[in-house]
Amino acid sequence: MLELKNISYEIDKHPIIRDLSMTVQKGEAIAVTGPSGSGKSTLLRLIADLISPTKGALYFDRQPYDVYTPEELRTRVSYLSQSIALFGETIADNLSFPSTVRKDHFDKQRAQELLEAVGLGHYQLSDHVQRMSGGEKQRVTIARQLMYQPDVLLLDEATSALDHQNSMRVEQLIFDFVAKGTTVLWITHDDEQSHRHFDRQVVIKDGILHKEVALT
Ligand SMILES: Nc1ncnc2c1ncn2[C@@H]1O[C@H](COP(=O)(O)OP(=O)(O)OP(=O)(O)O)[C@@H](O)[C@H]1O
Ligand SMILES: [Mg+2]
Numbered sequence: 001m002l003e004l005k006n007i008s009y010e011i012d013k014h015p016i017i018r019d020l021s022m023t024v025q026k027g028e029a030i031a032v033t034g035p036s037g038s039g040k041s042t043l044l045r046l047i048a049d050l051i052s053p054t055k056g057a058l059y060f061d062r063q064p065y066d067v068y069t070p071e072e073l074r075t076r077v078s079y080l081s082q083s084i085a086l087f088g089e090t091i092a093d094n095l096s097f098p099s100t101v102r103k104d105h106f107d108k109q110r111a112q113e114l115l116e117a118v119g120l121g122h123y124q125l126s127d128h129v130q131r132m133s134g135g136e137k138q139r140v141t142i143a144r145q146l147m148y149q150p151d152v153l154l155l156d157e158a159t160s161a162l163d164h165q166n167s168m169r170v171e172q173l174i175f176d177f178v179a180k181g182t183t184v185l186w187i188t189h190d191d192e193q194s195h196r197h198f199d200r201q202v203v204i205k206d207g208i209l210h211k212e213v214a215l216t
Pocket of ligand 1: 011035036040041
């Protein structure tokens with residue numbers, strides 16, 4: 001499904017990711033861990049095609065990334081960033097964004113179901129996002145990212161601003177996707193979480209793949 005072959009990423013000759021190779025199978029759930037500043041977000045941004053490696057290559061479905069259009073990769077490989085980025089004014093503006101990109105109709109029922117599932121069932125799609133709390137905004141971005149089932153879902157500490165109950169709800173939604181074949185790479189600092197459902201844990205340290213641990 002995904003293959004990283006000897007990828008390096010440098011900024012101003014400063015190496016951030018160093019000669020990293022990794023193969024990920026379809027439907028696999030991987031916990032990405034490691035110290036702050038070790039290169040975890042950079043690794044996910046490389047896989048999301050938001051940045052390109054300075055050396056090495058990435059493969060999706062056995063084809064190098066550059067045979068795909070950026071739009072094609074963007075819809076198949078979905079990245080949920082560490083920072084909260086909301087668009088427009090209302091919840092609907094955000095949840096309809098993935099369908100707009102795909103030139104598809106906006107499935108309001110799915111949007112309502114997802115709002116419910118992330119614990120925002122008391123909100124209307126027409127409600128404004130500016131007035132929501134940090135954790136609520138984060139849940140809007142999560143719902144937005146889950147409107148369509150991606151082949152690969154990349155999560156950068158997606159539940160960091162959520163309380164326990166809502167984290168569990170979001171985790172459930174994400175692992176429902178895994179059960180249906182989505183591949184997940186999830187950056188987490190939560191050791192309990194990383195052992196609960198994941199197939200494998202990878203530890204990134206100083207930009208290298210320091211250790212891999214098979215779980216379950
Ligand atoms: N655009 C950039 N310009 C300069 N340095 C960068 C840039 N992006 C990342 N870095 C540096 O690369 C290193 C790895 O950053 P990265 O965000 O990947 O770490 P991380 O493992 O996700 O950390 P955290 O757990 O704190 O989120 C850091 O030293 C960071 O300062
Ligand atoms: Mg990070």
